[in-house]
Amino acid sequence: MRALAQATVDLGAIADNVRTIASVTGTGLMAVVKADGFGHGAVPVARAALRAGAGWLGVTSASEALTLRDAGITAPTLSWLHRADDDFGALIAVGVDVGLSTTSHLHAIAGAAHRLGVPASVQLKADTGLSRNGAGGDDWSELVGWARKYEMEGTVRVRGVWSHLADADVPGSPALPRQVATFEEALGIARGAGLDPELVHLANSAAALSAPATRFDLCRIGLALYGVDPFGATGPGEFGLRAAMTLRTTVVNVKRVPAGTGVSYGPEYVTSAPTTLALLPLGYADGLTRAAEGRAAVLLGGRRCPVVGRIAMDQCVVDAGDLPVSIGDPVVVFGPAAEIGTPDGPETRDQAAPTVTEWARWAGTNPNEILTGIGARVARDHFHEGAESS
Known part of the structure; x- marks a missing residue:
């Protein structure tokens, strides 16, 4: 049975993005595959990124890290958000680095390592201004002191020191140099306590x-x-990133209606002229957030057509105007930015598929939320160089 919608993931684009970013940074890269690879599929994305040269994988939770290990992926992996009573022994046993920023977590990890008889590899997170996770001030000094004690006892190995940036995607932000200075100060305190981390990392996509x-x-x-410009460009931007996901579906019903026809709940949308309405089997349970109502569009019949009326849990309606539309016609909800004005491409933006960045703007959010919100009912189809590999 075919799914009602498909999120097609181009693993070749993932690999190209790794190589493109590495050519800019000149550093090692950690491919962040949390939240099931931003909705793209953590395991296939991880494999594609590693083949392209990424040296590390990053996840949020123990379950995400263990999913990678269960799939046979043995690459260095950092997992950084845990309860203090998590089963750290499971992570230590499979060689996953544990990110931490409290002494409560550190004591628990050291205890698990002692019981297991294997040192835990940890990475200490400093708070440099995000005021979320991370340790600062006296808490940081206490954390690195305990980490050094456990390191000398042989239960912990401090492999890394790291932090996260608050607004690196805002050009000219005064917070960025302040955070770098705070991070360097925290790093100095760690080294002053006797730690010698082999990995120091701060940059996210925008900063990288x-x-x-x-x-x-x-x-x-x-x-x-995943090919989304972190500075908000709707296309590849100046860095030439390639969007990896295309969200597709098909028309499941078509109606020709007169002027004055109400559409969906309310109705908050009433047709102003005779028009064709096309029903799509995607709704807010599948990731088409209601916050985009009245602004969103999809590509149908070679044209952008507006999504009209309220988006329901399982379906939404598109106003196709006078386009000839039939049941089964393909629809692109979002995808890679088309080249405008090329001989083989659309001549105007109205003939190009929307991008995930545009959907984010219509919804008043960021592309991360749109991508990770694509629901489980949407099939993920992966391909690389023409070879399907779901």
Whole structure:
């Protein structure tokens, strides 16, 4: 039975993005595959990124890290968000680095390592201004002191020191140099306590591409890995990134209606002239957020057609005007930016598929939320150089 919609993931684009970013940074790269690879599929994305030269994988949770290990992926992996009573022994046993920023977590990890008889590899996170996770001030000094103690006892190995940036995607942000300075100070405190981390990393996608002072030993690439410009360009942007996901469906019903026809719940949309309405089997449970109502569009019949009326849980309606539309016609909800004005491509934006960045703007959010919101009912189809590999 075919799914009602497909998210097609171009693993070749993932690989190209890794190589493109590495050519800019000149550093090692950590491919961030949390949230099931930003909705693209963590395991196939991880494999594609590693083949292209990424040296590390990054995830949020223990379950995500263990999923990679269960799939036979043995590459260095950092997992960085945990409860203090998580089963750290499971991560230590499979060689996953644990990111931490509290002494409670550190004590628990050291205890698990002692029981297992294997040292835990950890990476200490400093708070440099995001005020989220990470340790700062006296907490940082205490954390690195305990980490050095455990390191000398042989239960912990401090492999890395890292932090995260607050607004690297804002050109000229005064916060960025302040965060770099705070990070360097925290690194100095760690080294002063006797730690000698082999990995120091701060840069996310935006900083990796635009802020050399943030690159250090390793850059963590999330959004850019998936081909979305972190500075908001609707196309490849100046860095030439390639969007990896295309969200497709088909028309499941067609109606020709007169002027004055209400559409969907409410109705909040009423047709102003005779028109053709096309029903799509995608709704907010599949990732088409209601916040985009009244602004969103899809590509149908070679033209952008507006999504009209309220988006329901399982379906939405498109106003196709006078286009000839039939049941089964293909629809592109979003995909890679088309080249405008090329002989083989669309001549105007109205003939190009929307991008995920445009959907994010219509919804008043970021592309990350749109990508990770694509629901489980949407089939993921992966391909690389023409070979299907779901």
